[in-house]
Every structure is written in C-alpha cells, then in structure tokens.
Amino acid sequence: MRKLYKCRVCGYVVGRKDSPDICPACGVKGKIFEEYESPISRKRRIVLELNIHSVIVHLPIAFVSSMFLISVLRIIGFINDRSVFMGMLRAIVLILPCVAIFATIAGIFDGKLRFKRINTPHLKKKLVLACFFIFVSISLFVIQYFFDLHQSTYNIVVLIYSIVLLGIATPLGLIGGRLLDSKVRG
Ligand SMILES: [Zn+2]
Incomplete structure (x- = not known):
C-alpha cells in the first residue's frame, strides 16, 4: 500500500x-x-483502490460492442456461416444480462462504499439506467429463446438492440467518470 x-x-x-x-x-x-x-480507513481505501465497479462495467460494454460488430459483419457478408453467427450471438445474449446484473450489484456496493449512500440524484439516475439496461438485455434474451425469428430479421433486431444498449451505456459511463473524480468522504 x-x-x-x-x-x-x-x-x-x-x-x-x-x-x-x-x-x-x-x-x-x-x-x-x-x-x-487519510480520514478514510485503510481497509476502505484498499477496497476503493480496486475500482471493482469501474473494472466490471467493461464486461457488458465489451459484449454489446461484440454484438454490434457481429451483426454488422453478418449484414455486410463477412460472416457467411449461419451457425457460427447464431452460435456467437446465442452465447453473448445469454451472458449479457448476467454481466449487467453483476456490474450493477458492484456499482451499488461501490456507491455505498464511496458515498455512504446511494440516493443522490446522479446515483439514482445511474441505477435507473442500469435497471433499464438489464431489462432491455433480458428482453433480447426472451426474443432469442422464445420467438422463432427468421435469421435476417434476428440480425436486424440484434443490431437495433446493440445500438439502444450502447445508447443507455453512454450516459452511465459519462456520469460514472465524473463520480470517480470526486473526493471520498472520511
Ligand atoms: Zn503543491
């Protein structure tokens, strides 16, 4: 230390x-x-310096970006094999809600540790956006597993979903970045 x-x-x-x-x-x-x-206890400082939430939030972002890229590559004909395309997306769509929930829980933990309360306007806004992100990613999971969409339709659906999810993730990241610069109370 x-x-x-x-x-x-x-x-x-x-x-x-x-x-x-x-x-x-x-x-x-x-x-x-x-x-x-420091007025912040040594134990709390050690956990804060791990930046658990800031590290974990990269997982859902990476999965959504991959989803976007795979659907674009399929549309422009770079991924010709249908089973390869479906296999990759099935895996991502299954994992995405899990990592999003994981990142949100880490965010609540981090917010409590950093600010001692999570009912400030910015933290509440982040929580609402995070829940929306989880809801949207679960709805894509439902579409994939319970609706038998034609592959080309599914391709477009995934593309739209990945754009929407990136749209939700952007303000989350912007608010989060500002919060990281804030001073931690003792
Ligand atoms: Zn100086």
Whole structure:
C-alpha cells in the first residue's frame, strides 16, 4: 500500500512509496511534502483502490460492442456461416444480462462504499439506467429463446438492440467518470 503525502504549499495529496521531490499540482520543489493520514480507513481505501465497479462495467460494454460488430459483419457478408453467427450471438445474449446484473450489484456496493449512500440524484439516475439496461438485455434474451425469428430479421433486431444498449451505456459511463473524480468522504 502506498503512503499518502500532502503538499504543504497547495494541499495536494499524492499516494506514493516515497515523498515526491516536486509537487505535481503547484510545481514547488524541495522538501515540501509531509506524511498525510487519510480520514478514510485503510481497509476502505484498499477496497476503493480496486475500482471493482469501474473494472466490471467493461464486461457488458465489451459484449454489446461484440454484438454490434457481429451483426454488422453478418449484414455486410463477412460472416457467411449461419451457425457460427447464431452460435456467437446465442452465447453473448445469454451472458449479457448476467454481466449487467453483476456490474450493477458492484456499482451499488461501490456507491455505498464511496458515498455512504446511494440516493443522490446522479446515483439514482445511474441505477435507473442500469435497471433499464438489464431489462432491455433480458428482453433480447426472451426474443432469442422464445420467438422463432427468421435469421435476417434476428440480425436486424440484434443490431437495433446493440445500438439502444450502447445508447443507455453512454450516459452511465459519462456520469460514472465524473463520480470517480470526486473526493471520498472520511
Ligand atoms: Zn503543491
């Protein structure tokens, strides 16, 4: 675990093994850093630094992007084998709701750990969008397994679904990115 150092000039806090020679924030050189005791407990800081939610959210994004790419490649004729196309999509459509639920649970956990409550406007908005994402991905699963769509129709459905899901994921990522920059309370 890195130690924390605080700049005596500007108050900037850095996490490093040893005291820095120059402050990355104000640029003052010399022995201006003092050891800093974070108000956040060591255990909580270790879990926060794992960035569990920020890592896991890449899974649903990767699956939706693959879904989009596979359906486009099929339309333009790059994937000729029908069973290869269906096999890949069946696997993705099955896994997608699972990783989306997993990422949402990790997000709730991360939000509670970071902000101690998850009923702030931004966190509530994220939760609503995440539930919508899960709902849409489950509806695609239902279409795939319970409706016998013609393969070309299914191709278009998957394409539209992947665009919609990417549309839901974009504001989630944008809000999430801003939240990561916020200071954590002690
Ligand atoms: Zn400084």
